[in-house]
Amino acid sequence: MSIFSKLFHFSAVSVFPSRCPYCDKVIDDSDYACKICPRNFPGFCYSRYTAGGFLCAAPFPYSGVYAKAVKALKFHNRGDYARPLAAQLVRAVSEIHGDVRFDYVTCVPMHRKDKRNRGYNQAELLARECAALMRLTYLDTLEKFKRNQPQHKTGGRDREKNVYGVYRLIDEDIIKDKNVLIIDDIITTGNTLGECARILSNGKCAEIRCAVVCSADRNKFIAPGQGSDSACRKGPAQAQKQ
Numbered sequence: 001m002s003i004f005s006k007l008f009h010f011s012a013v014s015v016f017p018s019r020c021p022y023c024d025k026v027i028d029d030s031d032y033a034c035k036i037c038p039r040n041f042p043g044f045c046y047s048r049y050t051a052g053g054f055l056c057a058a059p060f061p062y063s064g065v066y067a068k069a070v071k072a073l074k075f076h077n078r079g080d081y082a083r084p085l086a087a088q089l090v091r092a093v094s095e096i097h098g099d100v101r102f103d104y105v106t107c108v109p110m111h112r113k114d115k116r117n118r119g120y121n122q123a124e125l126l127a128r129e130c131a132a133l134m135r136l137t138y139l140d141t142l143e144k145f146k147r148n149q150p151q152h153k154t155g156g157r158d159r160e161k162n163v164y165g166v167y168r169l170i171d172e173d174i175i176k177d178k179n180v181l182i183i184d185d186i187i188t189t190g191n192t193l194g195e196c197a198r199i200l201s202n203g204k205c206a207e208i209r210c211a212v213v214c215s216a217d218r219n220k221f222i223a224p225g226q227g228s229d230s231a232c233r234k235g236p237a238q239a240q241k242q
């Protein structure tokens with residue numbers, strides 16, 4: 001690191017100190033949370049299935065301080081939360097997907113116009129941080145080539161139709177026979193991650209798994225035969241058996 005880089009890093013840390021994503025207290029640059037918040041973390045990681053039956057891991061439910069942290073990352077420019085949230089995501093991945101050696105970490109992509117409007121894709125920030133923490137390669141595998149309604153503004157069964165056919169593979173040759181981990185911020189119905197997993201599956205990936213920061217429990221939106229939410233809120237052992 002050059003003297004200028006060191007000075008820049010020092011001033012950046014002084015002006016923008018690291019903060020706990022769950023309570024926003026200032027924390028050490030090397031920490032992922034304050035000393036208090038982790039005491040209230042759920043005792044086990046969540047697992048459930050996306051549309052199509054792809055297993056998804058999450059460290060947190062979509063509620064309370066966890067939902068607030070994800071919303072801050074997504075809507076309020078708190079890109080600095082990506083690294084500490086990714087650390088918990090990686091914990092869930094090792095607990096739920098410990099049986100897989102991943103080749104690539106990827107993310108649910110945004111349409112380029114939406115990404116330009118927001119300035120970043122929060123799922124990509126999380127995926128890049130996860131890849132760094134897991135010492136794996138981050139790879140853009142999918143492109144969102146059609147714009148659709150945001151999923152949270154779409155109701156019920158329409159969520160499935162809303163994401164169908166909006167993603168495509170960037171390069172089929174790179175992902176063939178590879179184990180891929182898809183990262184997103186939240187899983188609600190599981191239709192978005194399920195559609196991304198379906199496209200990767202069409203590209204002959206060997207193994208596809210998913211992971212998110214927060215898992216919402218929205219059983220009523222899962223259509224029969226599209227994976228089950230029943231694994232949600234159970235430990236990984238029970239989830240794997242289903």
Ligand SMILES: [Zn+2]
Pocket residue numbers: 020021022023024025033034035036037
């Ligand atoms: Zn805290």
